[in-house]
Amino acid sequence: MKASAVRGHLDGLLLSVLESGPLHGYAVITAVQERSNGVLELRKGTIYPALNKLERLGLLRSVWEADGERRRRCYELTDAGRRSLAEERSVWREFTAAIGSVLEPAPGPGHAT
Template identity: 70%
Template sequence: MKADAVRGHLDAMLLAVLEPRPLHGYAVITAVQRRSGGALELRTGTVYPALNRLERLGLLRSRWQPVADRPRRCYELTDAGRRHLVDARSTWRDFTATIGAVLSSARHAT
């Protein structure tokens, strides 16, 4: 999948994979790849700055935790992050319905 397709949706995807539980950065990347069936392979140079930005915005919080006997920075949603994810999902549904209507078969055209 083209990187342009992800642009504008990265924040929502990161929040979504962090919704069930806190994860460290590499686990976030792996979760996105797994959920996308391997279609999305995010780079660390994209994900870590985004996680830091979401934390600065108050949508995530992080803390150092031992993972496999190594300290790793784990990220989790804040209440504001959960609210933002609800809004992002609603916006996504509206967007995909609108684009789907335009891209649908010419038989539906007026």
């Protein structure tokens, strides 16, 4: 699936995969891919700027961790991030219900199926 398909939903996806605990950037990419059964393939060039933006907004915090001789940045949700995720989920449910009612309308009285 094209990256443009997630436009407008990337923040919610990232917050969601970080809900269960801290992850480094590549693990975030892997978690999104695994949760979507391989449908969503996000690139580093998309993820890292988004993670940095979410951190600037106070929805994430990060710490540098040593991984052998390498260091990697791990991201985790803040309380504000958890509240934002709850709002993202609410908006998503409302959005998908509205789109679903247009794309797959319930048959009304007197309409043949």
